[in-house]
Amino acid sequence: MKKFITALIILIITSGFAFAKDYTVVKKAGNYTVEVKLDKNPPITGQNKMEINIKDEKGVNITDATVTVDYSMPAMPGMPAMNYKAKAALSGSRYLANVNFSMSGAWGVNIKITRAGKTQAVKLNVDVS
Numbered sequence: 602m603k604k605f606i607t608a609l610i611i612l613i614i615t616s617g618f619a620f621a622k623d624y625t626v627v628k629k630a631g632n633y634t635v636e637v638k639l640d641k642n643p644p645i646t647g648q649n650k651m652e653i654n655i656k657d658e659k660g661v662n663i664t665d666a667t668v669t670v671d672y673s674m675p676a677m678p679g680m681p682a683m684n685y686k687a688k689a690a691l692s693g694s695r696y697l698a699n700v701n702f703s704m705s706g707a708w709g710v711n712i713k714i715t716r717a718g719k720t721q722a723v724k725l726n727v728d729v730s
Contacts, residue, residue: 622642623638623639623640623641623642623652624638624639624641624642624643624644624727625637625638625639626725628723628724628725629723630655630712630714630721630722630723631719631721632657632658633655633656633657633658633663633714633721634655634656634660635653635654635655635712635714635723636653636654636655636656637651637652637653637710637712637723637725638651638652638653638654639651639652639700639727640652643728643729643730644702644727644728644729644730645702645729645730646702646703646704646705646729646730647701647702648699648700648701649699649700649701649702650697650698650699651670651687651689651697651698651699651700652695652696652697653668653670653689653695653696653697653698653712654694654695654696655668655696655714662694662695663714663716664691664694665716666696666714666715666716667714667715667716668688668689668696668698668712668713668714668715669686669687669688669689669712669713669715670686670687670688670689670698670700670710670711670712670713671684671685671686671710671711671712671713672684672685672686672687672700672702672708672709672710672711672727673685673708673709673711674703674704674706674707674708674709675709683703683704685700685701685703687699687700689712702727702729704729705729705730706728706729707726707727707728707729708726708727708728708729709724709725709726709727710724710725710726710727711723711724712724712725
């Protein structure tokens with residue numbers, strides 16, 4: 602009976618990690634509501650998949666924009682600033698991008714949405730472990 606209870610506790614604890622929620626941030630960019638999800642929570646050093654959902658003021662998905670992700674870490678003693686760019690590709694009603702955080706720490710992420718000649722931006726900070 603003791604082994605069964607121990608196994609049940611281990612199963613409950615590990616299933617909590619397996620079903621952890623994505624890292625999600627919702628922000629406004631002009632008239633758009635932008636939901637940003639990273640597949641790992643917390644984000645990790647290395648590859649992270651980013652999903653960007655953009656809705657207009659009526660709640661309709663925007664699918665005719667050009668979306669780029671600029672992410673950077675400021676310079677530190679003995680290390681230059683790091684700046685990277687990823688293009689987000691439309692997949693269904695959302696935009697997908699791969700971001701590769703090269704080291705742990707605080708990263709600034711700037712998502713640029715260009716539509717009909719106008720550019721809106723969403724800025725967020727991501728702590729990478």
